[in-house]
Amino acid sequence: MPAVRRVPAVGFSALAGPDAARSEEYLTVAEVAARLKLNPKTVRNRMYDGTWLRGEHWFSRPGIGPRFRWSALVRWLEGGAKQGRDDGLAYGPDIPRDRPRRILVDGVPSAAV
Secondary structure, eight states, X not given: OOOOOOOOOOXXXXXHTTHHHHHTTEEOHHHHXXXXXXXXXXXXXXXXXXXXXXXXXXXXXXXXXXXXXXXXXXXXXXXXXXXXXXXXXTSOTTSOSOOOOEEEETTEEEEEO
16 A cells, blocks of 8 residues: 655645735724724724725725725824824815804893803
8 A cells, every 4th residue: 555645734824825914904893893992883983984984994895894904094093194084074174063052041042052
């Protein structure tokens, strides 16, 4: 009977070569929340208020949830040159924040709040 030659097992990362590091480049909402020590809800809030921009910080394809580019989040965290707005896209230079409101005190309008 011929001798069977055994080949040592090779791990996935060795097979993937330089692409192995890329697999950690894109993260799910839960993975980003764990790395940044945030709630997943906070991560989603930052996605949708424009702090993290779609196409720059996060991406989404049909059939899978959003994926975040870790290097873009690190650049944002460290205060890189091009990053999302801190106050979100809901407040632009042409959109006023809050309108002054008048309150009624004993039926009489008072100063704006």
